[in-house]
Amino acid sequence: MRKSTIVLFITIFYTVFSVAQKKDITLNEIWSGEFRTNGMDALHGLNNDKEYTVLNWDAATRSTSVDLYDYESQVKKKTIVKSSDLNIIPFSDYSFNQNEEKLLLATEMESIYRRSTLAKYYVYDVKTSKSTLVDDRKIQEPTFSPSGDALAFVCDNNIYIKNLNTNITIQITTDGEKNKIINGITDWVYEEEFEFVRAFEWNKTGTQLSYIKFDETNVPEFSMDVYGQDLYPQQQVFKYPKAGENNSEVSLYNYNISSKETLKIDLPNSPYYIPRIKFTEEENVLSVQTLNRHQNDLNLYFCDVEMNQVKLVLNEKEDTYIDVTNNLTFLNDNSFLWTSEKNGHNHIYHYSASGNLKKQITKGLWEVTDFYGYNSKDKNIYYQSTENGSINRDVYAINLKGKNKTRLTKNTGTNSATFSAGYTYFINRFSSAKIPYHYTLNNTRNGMEIKDIVDNNQLLNKLKDYSISNKEFSTIKVNGNDLNMWMIKPIDFDSQKQYPVLMYQYSGPGSQEVANRWHSANDYWYQLLASKGYIVVCIDGRGTGFKGADFKKVTYKELGKYEVEDQIQAAKQLGTLSYVDENRIGIWGWSFGGFMSSNCILKGSDVFKMAIAVAPVTSWRFYDTIYTERYMQTPQENPTGYDLNSPLNFADQLKGKFLLIHGSADDNVHVQNSMQLINQLVNHNKQFDWAIYPDKNHGIYGGNTRLQLYTKMTNFIEQSL
Incomplete structure (x- = not known):
């Protein structure tokens, strides 16, 4: 046997042997869960632009904690709150109020449908280290007012507001009834298909609370047997509108905090769908998106909730359908950024407060796949797109004039970003078919990596x-x-x-x-x-x-x-x-x-x-x-x-x-x-x-x-x- 043949045989043998092993x-x-990856849960950048918090699980004490980290050093500075210290069931989620002096902690959470949950919530005061149960019942979607001194939530299809200074809770609506009337929470089909649950919004000063009412009375019911372990099964009955059947009738209301008066907002033409509401930068001006039943005629209205005046700002029509997004972003002058497929690909547009097109920000035969925000200081917009191929995702910055576009991520694969409050840093989550999730701290100015945070090299x-x-x-x-x-x-x-x-x-x-x-x-x-x-x-x-x-x-x-x-x-x-x-x-x-x-x-x-x-x-x-x-x-x-x-x-x-x-x-x-x-x-x-x-x-x-x-x-x- 020739030497080259022997070498080839040995190479093949060891290749096969190594595969076999x-x-x-x-x-x-x-x-x-043997191949589970490590990640960062409930990441929140603080207002100081230097620190962030994450939700951590301690297996030894079987408790959860909100821990504070320094962006630059990646050193854990302290634990803000730990469930075991409060003697409560480990919390599964948290949120800060606007000035970050209070935390809302979710415990005993149970799913309703895909996105909706019931839970008991505690308000934790960061300065005094005291916690207060929001309500004895399990509630939905508690949300701080901008000042942080009040909390709106929904229970049994009605809206409540709790004053956190006086500890007094008032009931805003009274007509809520299962399978009939829902206030401030979406019905099943909105939750599933428009992908949101909370249907109420505070204005920027906390003086107004707007909400959507769903009248499900004429929506057909669907029932399912739940067999469980009992002698007789139970029946779950809920409103489910099948194609061609009646949907909920939706209407829009506003509650004035000081006068305690509720006003029905008179939207034109009795909109078939209200898939989004959001307050603008003007104190009493609410933006409302409406859709026709075919979902190919989208209106954006600005509603003065004090004067009950409604103005059409933008209309988009398609021969097919329009996808509703969460990308509407208001600038200080109440002009706004908006994404649309109207030119054949999803891109970012800048409109004036009156609805006139100022600039198409992004252009090209590729898609904007996520919108991260706008930095008013440097007038940069941050987004994710398919510019590097439709199977890949990268993070970009571009200014308000559509100039100076910068690719902030370097590795080919799927990149997504969580930016610090002042856009000085971003935490990039990268993965590809060959590299498991890798979290790095990056400089927003040039995208350069500052430090590794979490990798999955062990996996x-x-x-x-x-x-x-x-x-x-x-x-x-x-x-x-x-x-x-x-x-x-x-x-x-x-x-x-x-x-x-x-x-x-x-x-x-x-x-x-x-x-x-x-x-x-x-x-x-x-x-x-x-x-x-x-x-x-x-x-x-x-x-x-x-x-x-x-x-x-x-x-x-x-x-x-x-x-x-x-x-x-x-x-x-x-x-x-x-x-x-x-x-x-x-x-x-x-x-x-x-x-x-x-x-x-x-x-x-x-x-x-x-x-x-x-x-x-x-x-x-x-x-x-x-x-x-x-x-x-x-x-x-x-x-x-x-x-x-x-x-x-x-x-x-x-x-x-x-x-x-x-x-x-x-x-x-x-x-x-x-x-x-x-x-x-x-x-x-x-x-x-x-x-x-x-x-x-x-x-x-x-x-x-x-x-x-x-x-x-x-x-x-x-x-x-």
Whole structure:
């Protein structure tokens, strides 16, 4: 044997041996938190621009604390408050009043829906170290007045204000009633789809409190059985407007603190939706955003709450729909910054106080993905964008004139920033597909890193003992579009062999799954599948986000048409690769992704061998008004758009293996969706597997639930693909 052959043999032997020595990831490790990352919880920059606080957990004393750190040195200076010192249950959240002399501490928190919670709250006085229980009951959304001497909150659908100097609480509204009237808190569909809970606002001097009232009287009710452990199940009943049905009637009110008078604000044309309210820099001027039912006609009003005068400041209209954001920012002169997709990509605009366009601040064939704020001292705007590629995120500064743009982050991947109060510093959270979350202190002027704060090098070193395949990013030409794609291959991949492929997707409007960021729990599952010999692929098709409005909105009025076409065609193209077994391609997804995988196994019955659908929408007629009608209009207006893309109407086409999974207490995508699909499959004598998780919501978690769920899905894939 020649020397070169011997060297090659030894190299191959040790490569194979080293791979063989590495451990495969297990489901137990994934769902026991073995690969959990370190981070910074509830980060808050103080007004002095030199210090910040975070919420920390002390495992030894089983208590939480709000700890104070110095930006420059990163030294912990002191503990402001610790739950064990107050003899209260560990608090899970905190917030300061405006002058940072008081803290609001949340304890005994329990979830209502996705974003809403009930909790007991304490006000902690930083100077005296005394704490006071806000109310004996569990309450919602307590919020300090600007001066910090009062607190507004909601309990049992009514608004209260507590004077923190006198300890006297007064009730502002009295008509609140479950499943009828809600004051100051959003209803289910607003919370889920407009993504906010607190529907009341203090003005900048604390002299006015404006709020939205929701009249749910005519909204249809939905009920779910909660089985629990008792002899008879209980029933949860709540208002849930399905597509085409009645929404809450919304109205706007203002309470004057000194006169104790409540005024109904007369908005024009009885707005169908009020997705945002926010006080301007003028003491008595409230900004109000309204939308029509189709969500393609957005108005911004300025309302004088003392005079009850309303002025239209800005109107935007689209042929499709308009996304509501939280980016409205007022400058000292009451001019404002606003983000819009009106030129085809999401960008920042500067308008005068009267609504005249002063300047388009950012421009280009890329998207502003987050808006961090405006520094009145140097007149710089700070934002996050896709300027470095749609799968990446960077942080930028640009001045109010749209000049002197500076990229503040240096590493390619996903960067996000938390700025100090005076914008001297920012804490950057960076990750990529290869680097876990890394927090650094940076100088805002030039972006230069000052100091490491938190890294996950320990996790990275730990993962060296495991068989981890690279997540390979690329694009694939499908139906005339270059679609972003990632692929995970087996660690011992051999291009001369053929492998089964599992495709994952979500595909919802404006979403993104192909992103250069650190692993989720599912990514570790994909590594486990790769160790079993599967190639895992994800492709963001038409309708997904961050590639321009036209790409995103092409699915308007036809959810499930173009997205499904793209996944089916992509599977066909993957099947032509020499290392892919075209007869062993599967697909899975959750929620919108479950809608997609159901459609794919039915409409693409000759392409996909198996599919898993978790918590799927099976007909958009069953889903809520705000989300569904934004993209589909109503079923009455667009019946074919609803029916031609519903899995219910294609159940007779099932050929492959199909696993259908749902939680019985899913308040979001009701189990009704799966039950209807089951009926259709049974009617057509189609064999399939299914699992219902009792009393589990849309997330299907708790205890060993996720472990059992992913064990089931893994076994199904191994048996079916």
